[in-house]
Amino acid sequence: MRRTVFPHKLLPWLLLAPQLAITLIFFYWPAAQAFRQSVLREDPFGLSSKFVGLANFRKVLNDPAYLNAMQVTVVFSVLVAFFAMGIALFLAVQVEKIIRGKGLYRTLMIWPYAVAPAIAGMLWLFMFNPSFGTLAWPLRQLGIAWNPLLNGDQAMALVVAAATWKQISYNFLFFVAGLQAIPKSLLEAAAIDGATKRHAFWTIVFPLLTPTTFFLLVVNTVYALFDTFGIIHAVTSGGPGKSTETLVYKVYNDGFVNLIMGDSAAQSVILMVIVIALTAFQFRFIEKRVHYG
Amino acid sequence: MANIQLNDLRKSYAGQEVIHGITMNISNGEFVVIVGPSGCGKSTLLRMVAGLEGISAGTISIGDRVVNDLEPRERDIAMVFQNYALYPHMSVRENMAYGLKIARMPAAEIDARVAKAAAILELEPYLDRKPRALSGGQRQRVAMGRALVREPAAFLLDEPLSNLDAKLRVQMRLQIKDLHQTTGQTMLYVTHDQVEAMTLADRLIVMNKGVADQIATPHEVYMTPASEFVAGFIGSPAMNIFTVQAEAGVAVLPGGQRLPLSGLPASGEVRLGLRPEDMEIVDAGTPSIPVVLRSVEWLGADAFGYGVIEGSDVLMTLRLPGSTVAARGDRLHVAPAEGRMHLFSKETGKRL
Numbered sequence A: 001m002r003r004t005v006f007p008h009k010l011l012p013w014l015l016l017a018p019q020l021a022i023t024l025i026f027f028y029w030p031a032a033q034a035f036r037q038s039v040l041r042e043d044p045f046g047l048s049s050k051f052v053g054l055a056n057f058r059k060v061l062n063d064p065a066y067l068n069a070m071q072v073t074v075v076f077s078v079l080v081a082f083f084a085m086g087i088a089l090f091l092a093v094q095v096e097k098i099i100r101g102k103g104l105y106r107t108l109m110i111w112p113y114a115v116a117p118a119i120a121g122m123l124w125l126f127m128f129n130p131s132f133g134t135l136a137w138p139l140r141q142l143g144i145a146w147n148p149l150l151n152g153d154q155a156m157a158l159v160v161a162a163a164t165w166k167q168i169s170y171n172f173l174f175f176v177a178g179l180q181a182i183p184k185s186l187l188e189a190a191a192i193d194g195a196t197k198r199h200a201f202w203t204i205v206f207p208l209l210t211p212t213t214f215f216l217l218v219v220n221t222v223y224a225l226f227d228t229f230g231i232i233h234a235v236t237s238g239g240p241g242k243s244t245e246t247l248v249y250k251v252y253n254d255g256f257v258n259l260i261m262g263d264s265a266a267q268s269v270i271l272m273v274i275v276i277a278l279t280a281f282q283f284r285f286i287e288k289r290v291h292y293g
Numbered sequence B: 001m002a003n004i005q006l007n008d009l010r011k012s013y014a015g016q017e018v019i020h021g022i023t024m025n026i027s028n029g030e031f032v033v034i035v036g037p038s039g040c041g042k043s044t045l046l047r048m049v050a051g052l053e054g055i056s057a058g059t060i061s062i063g064d065r066v067v068n069d070l071e072p073r074e075r076d077i078a079m080v081f082q083n084y085a086l087y088p089h090m091s092v093r094e095n096m097a098y099g100l101k102i103a104r105m106p107a108a109e110i111d112a113r114v115a116k117a118a119a120i121l122e123l124e125p126y127l128d129r130k131p132r133a134l135s136g137g138q139r140q141r142v143a144m145g146r147a148l149v150r151e152p153a154a155f156l157l158d159e160p161l162s163n164l165d166a167k168l169r170v171q172m173r174l175q176i177k178d179l180h181q182t183t184g185q186t187m188l189y190v191t192h193d194q195v196e197a198m199t200l201a202d203r204l205i206v207m208n209k210g211v212a213d214q215i216a217t218p219h220e221v222y223m224t225p226a227s228e229f230v231a232g233f234i235g236s237p238a239m240n241i242f243t244v245q246a247e248a249g250v251a252v253l254p255g256g257q258r259l260p261l262s263g264l265p266a267s268g269e270v271r272l273g274l275r276p277e278d279m280e281i282v283d284a285g286t287p288s289i290p291v292v293l294r295s296v297e298w299l300g301a302d303a304f305g306y307g308v309i310e311g312s313d314v315l316m317t318l319r320l321p322g323s324t325v326a327a328r329g330d331r332l333h334v335a336p337a338e339g340r341m342h343l344f345s346k347e348t349g350k351r352l
């Protein structure tokens, strides 16, 4: 690889400065604050705080509500990532087959991405609200006792659906681009080699899409963990009970609603460790199976 | 192995016909080359046989079956693509075995066939490499190998050598010729390179804008081209073709000179075709075509003279013996060698 040599020592730092400043202010500074807070305990009025070592961590990790949040997060993230990617891939493959109006379908598919999370949440809430939701009534007609305000599984299904719906556009866009990058002649060669369309998809298209799929896996995991706060907040606020309270939502709840800053900070730190570990795991083990062109 | 029959085969894209009815019978084991300029429909024709393009009208039969409505995989053909279309995530071995695995062939048989093809194509050292780690020539051989292991009824090749450098192209050309002779398989080969076409083909299809102008052996195509297009397309340097006025057995040349020729129509304009090597230098006094040279390329055994017919701006290329002494500005008198001239209709371009 060629190295670029800058004439000055200062210039590279100047060029990096804006990015560094943003990272410092919006990432390292809050992260450092979280670390500091996580080893302190404040009195309820926030007037004084004292050093308590790892007591906050011990408390959080022994809290059944925290373990519940962890379980909720795993279920929620796996479902969202799986459905958001699966449905997006399916749609991308279907759109490839359309001959006329491809562009129109693609544009329509991308729109949900432009909708703010909270609004997306409201949208789904309105559609499925048990008392005035447009789609709640037909569900009840089908014999389903639809009430996500009382039934935790139904509440989970609703937030998963809303979070999935919002992320499909993004995934769709990348899958479409990924599919277009696969030369048509490969599929023609496979057809001549005797492969059915389905066989060619699983043996040619899917393996060649793995770079896209892997990238999306990382992005979707992070999305499900962090960016779905707005949706959960709008649709269920973590309820009923704590059945849709994810780790991020619990950080918010404990810190800003219940004002237990020490616990909340300890949770943030644990969350940070989980995400770093998860991403490292994905790169270390799953990326081995990725084929880069 | 099988013969292939094309019966008034047509192809239209959105109402625009690009293949205008091709009829041909390719016998079992024959090597047929489809040749023509870019855009004449060579690939389209081949892809119709492969089943990658729909057929607008007419029929294709492979063996005794009409295959019009069969999927590519049901046609028992193999194809080599211009860009090779190797599966990038599979090793050379997996690339070659892909079709066999789909056919649920026993593993031992697959290994045997891959080994055999690898031996023929000298690919043994590369079997476990990915295509990305191969040179262009090696990739080309893998593409050949992938077709070969299937032992199909017919082999289709779309400009398989056009991405190779000149030297490799000659090598691979000989190898393909060899392969055809050892396997005796029916081959349909597309190229726009006339050297490939002439050297490989048992028979040529010379295509011109979606029409098969001539279907014949290379010798026949060269010696008696069926149309002015074929005459101009096959042969290098190209045949000299110009309009003459026929007047009772005499051709009035573009420069006004009168040249007695046999076989002319009684009157009217015709196109006269003369290959550069089919003209002899004669004495100035005899009936001849006077050519004023503009440049001479001396190559040793031969020399090419480029000039115009005196009194006109019709270009003439002459292939002269290497011993000829001539230079720019000289006037040479040439006459068509006995029986080596070609006459084409001015209206239809067909041979007269």
Ligand SMILES: Nc1ncnc2c1ncn2[C@@H]1O[C@H](COP(=O)(O)OP(=O)(O)OP(=O)(O)O)[C@@H](O)[C@H]1O
Residues within 6 Å of the ligand: B013, B018, B036, B037, B038, B039, B040, B041, B042, B043, B044, B045, B192
């Ligand atoms: N999908 C398509 N839609 C419309 N026209 C097409 C399509 N594919 C090919 N054509 C037209 O059909 C004609 C024949 O194309 P084809 O690819 O068979 O040419 P070719 O002889 O193989 O040329 P080349 O030597 O450049 O590969 C061309 O005029 C081309 O523009």
Ligand SMILES: [Mg+2]
Residues within 6 Å of the ligand: B042, B043, B044
């Ligand atoms: Mg072509």
